[in-house]
Amino acid sequence: MVSSDLPEDVKRLLREHIYSVEQLEILLLLRSMPEEAFDARAVHDQLRTSETSAAARLLDLSERGFLQALTTQQGTSFRYAPNTEWLAATTDRLAHAYSERRYRVMELVFSKPIENLRVFADAFRFRKDKSDG
Numbered sequence: 001m002v003s004s005d006l007p008e009d010v011k012r013l014l015r016e017h018i019y020s021v022e023q024l025e026i027l028l029l030l031r032s033m034p035e036e037a038f039d040a041r042a043v044h045d046q047l048r049t050s051e052t053s054a055a056a057r058l059l060d061l062s063e064r065g066f067l068q069a070l071t072t073q074q075g076t077s078f079r080y081a082p083n084t085e086w087l088a089a090t091t092d093r094l095a096h097a098y099s100e101r102r103y104r105v106m107e108l109v110f111s112k113p114i115e116n117l118r119v120f121a122d123a124f125r126f127r128k129d130k131s132d133g
Contacts (some may be wrong), residue, residue, distance in 0.1 A: 001127070005086075007097070009093065010094050013091070014109060018109055020109065021110075022047075022049055024098070025058045026043055026061065027061055027066055028094075030061075030079065030080040031080045036079065038058070038078055039058075040052070043057075043058065044113070068080075
């Protein structure tokens with residue numbers, strides 16, 4: 001393995017599940033505190049990202065099997081709880097790779113131009129408000 005390269009399972013995880021550095025940072029934040037439950041506001045407070053974007057990323061990571069959604073009267077929060085051993089082990093290796101070779105990991109995230117273009121375009125999509133008719 002070339003020193004700047006990453007393990008194949010980490011590359012696969014990045015290719016199949018991670019489409020933005022924001023999403024990666026949120027995943028690693030929750031992984032670092034698996035006993036804590038985070039809502040979009042808590043993620044915003046930790047990472048200084050948009051609450052709306054954080055909410056979308058939390059839901060997406062939950063749907064991908066990384067997080068467990070917890071619904072209460074106060075709303076929905078999420079806790080790191082991968083639904084497969086492969087996700088748990090590979091996310092651990094991803095966290096290690098990100099701490100050791102941050103720019104290589106980010107390079108792989110950004111190397112998916114079509115997916116990244118969709119995410120970027122979605123950020124500017126105007127949606128008709130339900131109250132607008």
